[in-house]
Amino acid sequence: MSGFKSDLMQVLSERGFIHQASDAAGLDDLAANGPVTAYIGFDCTAPSLHVGSLVQIMTLRWLQKTGHRPITLMGGGTTRVGDPSGKDESRQLLSYEQIEANKLSLRSVFAKFLVYDSGPTGALMIDNADWLGSLNYIDFLRDVGRHFSVNRMLAMDSVKLRLDRDHELSFLEFNYMVLQAYDFVELHRRTGCVLQMGGSDQWGNIVNGIDLGRRMGTAQLYAVTTPLITTASGAKMGKTAQGAVWLNAEMKSAYEYWQFWRNTEDADVRRFLALFTELPMPEVERLAGLGGAEINEAKKILATEATALLHGRTAADDAAETARRTFEEGTLGDALPTIAISLAALDAGVGVLGLFVEAGLVASNSEARRQVRGGGLRVNDTPLADEKATVSAADLVDGTIKLSLGRKKHVLVRVG
């Protein structure tokens, strides 16, 4: 597995980032001899990235740390077309305004993981709308389109999936791979970029880019894909009941993010420590080797380290401390989610069902009712037996009321 000369390939391979590589030895040589410029493309289909994209971001981070230059390519252009890879139905087209809004919202996250400056390894943020938006159709077909064989395109997994299942693949989407391939060539011309990385579902698209590059006379280009991260139980990473585990702080607090990692399955601890923290590998091995209940210590470290990368060390420590107080001492931590309620309303008495809805712990009064019947709701750690109950100022403990759904989710109510 190891035996790489370059720090880049050595690190990526030993930490489990590499799923496939087009010419690992060639890339290793290149990376050992000087800075390599590499990019990963990001769709602008949502206002935030979620943990599913974290592998890609970490890949770029390691790339930069080992002395190379990362490019985050925003798919401002390609998102207008829509990537059919891995989807068996086409998505709703997003409006240009939506795409722009998403793009702006995504940017902030990258700056936490990468250093953007003008130095030789300074990261670049580029938008493929810069060139895709102004393409001339005829010129594009003559220059780029002639290098694509429809025969081969039809054999691509992303296309075949749709055809085999009799699902529609629009001509629009059929062009996606052409545009992405062209991106690679264009980025090579503009920045000397020779490596494209991405999730394993992007393999076909990336290799197409390499191919197009050869036909259009670029230098040798390279591909590396990362494994699709699923939990040991087979579930896709990043989706929870509350929705995706978002990276933007306003959509997922540091505390909730910490909790997400804290609840990692035992069998995933080693893999996740390697992928989502920067702890040295010997330390990762030591932590992953902890048996029985001790593995919980490793999970806490995983949670704190992963949270620190995204939200900063202070917020991570704070989240860890809040969790410790909440779960190990049974007291309250100050990073728990909080809602405010007016003193007047409290004096009048507030129905518990509505309060749990307001706290965001349940979606509706009906759901709250059901949870009460199932014994899932607690006020100040006392199981709620009566759905008609109200809370008042008398329930304040040190100025707060603690609402809980299940063992793990807590929201504090404060007067304000």
Add this chain to the structure above:
RNA sequence: GGGGGAGUGUCCCGAGUGGCAAAGGGGGCGGACUGUAAAUCCGCUGGCGAACGCCUUCGUAGGUUCGAGUCCUACCUCCCCCA
């Protein structure tokens, strides 16, 4: 253009003789057991309501009927066969 088939609880897949808030899975949430894990077992899984109950829901819009997911008409979308 002609003929045939399909669209179901807005998470997904899927049964459904005119009485249906609609079978069954998966997923999710909660409970028990644990280590804030996994596995297992149990409960819940449209909204409002303290409650009898009321409202909304089966591609869309009309119609027949005491009553429509189910029957009729038109339309939309998709699939298959023929041209």
